[in-house]
Amino acid sequence: MKLVVTRILKGYNIALIKLPPYTEIEITEFGSPAELELAVLVNDTRTINYCRVANSGASLLFLGFQCHDMPEPEDSGTPVLQGGKVIGMMTSTILDTCMGIAVSSKILRSL
Template sequence: MELPKIAAGGTVICNRKEGVIGAVIKYKGKNCILTVYHLIKVGKCKLGDILRTSEFKGRIIEILWDYDLVIAEIYAPTQLFEFSKIARPEIGPAYALKGEFKNPCNIMTTGKIYHYLSFAPRSIPTPGDSGSPIIQNGKVVGILASIFYNNATGIAVSLELFK
């Protein structure tokens, strides 16, 4: 039986609250994932808490409050990690990834902390989509953090810190 890859767009769970893996990175020499903090907080998770993804456990090792990001080390064999290629976005088409589902969007503005996105009114992400990686040209260019339902736009956290 082949174990599933730990990849951007996959599921992360802390205290039975599901989130989305925004990116898979090497951080301070450890195999880690990034997701948005506000989803982990809903599960009443905090620094040092155990979480899991696929078949493996991990631990929250850092919270970047100013970016609404959580970094968690995952205890799994390195060959199971699909490390994200991180890039700076360009204005234009991209998509939010959750599992196998690709939700098309457009990057409207870019910045060092946030990028603004637009979605088709018929495919606005739901609250459970927070943490989804924003993919452009095969690279993760941000992590979905917030949606504005009144005008079908959203905000993605920049990954400039991890390039």
């Protein structure tokens, strides 16, 4: 499927696309991150059952993972969920500390 990129946010490594009319999608509500609470990453190929929101800033979330269940490079863009609501979108991992960085729902809401 060919899609049109409508905006690139270089600071967050995000490209926004325009979906064709009548594309079937499921809308998930945005939530606010709860620090030190568990979260889950879910995409179309796998689920990372648990990570913990270590810190949530104005634009980024810092996530702690179990070292044996870390996101892979292809997991970039995966939604981070708490209570069934999107609190962020995975952008990168730091393997030696088992930490990850996600764009906060505060930023995603403003797009």
